[in-house]
Amino acid sequence: MTPTENEKSPRGVLVTGASGGIGRAVALAFAARGDRVAVHYDHSIGAAERTLADLPGSGHALVRGDLSRPGTARHVAEQATEALGGLSVLVNNAATGPSSGNAHPIQDSTFEDWTAAWEAMVAVNLLGAAHLSWAVAQHLIAAQAGGAIVNVGSRGALRGEPDHPAYAASKAGLHSLGQSLAISLAPHGxxxxxxxxxxxxxxxxxxxxxxxxxxxxRDQSPFGRVGTPEEVAAAVLHLASPDALWSSGTVLDVNGASYLHP
Structure with missing residues (x-):
């Protein structure tokens, strides 16, 4: 298929939590396509600067903000829009992830640990993404040029995470948020x-x-391995493309057939 002019033209892309891991791979993938990328970070400025330095092309920028604070979303969206000369794509990747330090199985957790885990994970994983989606959507609607929002959810939202229920619930909420916004924003392309x-x-x-x-x-997948950040980035890049417009509202599994569901 011959790429359309829209596909060839550089886009402004905001990737949250792009200091490392999946976010870094996503930022690199968009930059390799020729897009201008805003590398968002909260605390890890050194890692964010390394991501920025490794991006091919020019016109990229660093954007800082604590997305657990509701008022930060507008500021991050404005920074990215100004630095890139406009936005076409938002990738909601920033998250408070599961770790041994924030495990909170209901049968073993104190009430204080339980509530702290829920507040921390929901604040970034769901509310931060929701507020930033609102802020970026205002720019996209005003520009009247379409665009894409891609959320980085989790297999855990589908199968459950008994040691980290707040993480699974926040990612399930993110999936649901994406489907609601897909309906609301479709009339705007x-x-x-x-x-x-x-x-x-x-x-x-x-x-x-x-x-x-x-x-x-590794044995969770019949491929006998785990996924790579680059494989997730490839899926994100596709979903953000004009070719994937008709997939709006979808939740795409990227788990190597390690969890199957209807």
């Missing part, structure tokens, strides 16, 4: 989709994969 990755070999997960549970984690 804006697609909204989500990806639901399984276990991904990011730097944060390296110790777990190298530990005694690594083999069992």
């Amino acid at each position: 804006i697609s909204v989709t989500s990806v639901a990755p399984g276990f991904i070999a990011t730097q944060r997960q390296a110790a777990k994969l190298q530990g005694p549970d690594g083999g069992a984690i």
Whole structure:
């Protein structure tokens, strides 16, 4: 298929949580396509600067903001729009992820640990993405040129996470948010989709994969391995393309057949 002029032209793309892992891979994929990328970060300025330095092309920018604070979303959207000369794509990737330090199985957690985990995860994973989607949508609607929002959800939203129920619930909410916004924004030519990755070999997960549970984690997939950030980035890049407009509202599994559902 011959690319359309819209596909060839550079776009302004805001990727949240782009300091490392999936976010970094997504930023690199869009930049390799020729897009201008706003690399969002909260605390990890050194890692964000390394991502920025590795992006091919020019016109990229750093954008900082704590998305757990409701008022930050507008500021982040405005920074990105100004720095890139306009926005066409938002990738909601920033998240408070599961770890041994924030596990909160209901049968073993204190009420204080339980509420802290819920507040931290919902604040970024769901509310942060919701508020930023609102802010970016205002720019996209005003520009009257369409666009795309892609949410990075999780397999855990579909199968449950007993040690991290707040994480699973926040990602399930993100999937549902995307489907609601897909309906609202379709009249403006804006697609909204989500990806639901399984276990991904990011730097944060390296110790777990190298530990005694690594083999069992790899065996979750019939491919006998875990996914890579680049594989998630490829899915995000496709969903943000004009060719994927008719997929608006979808939640795309990117889990190597490790979890199947109707």
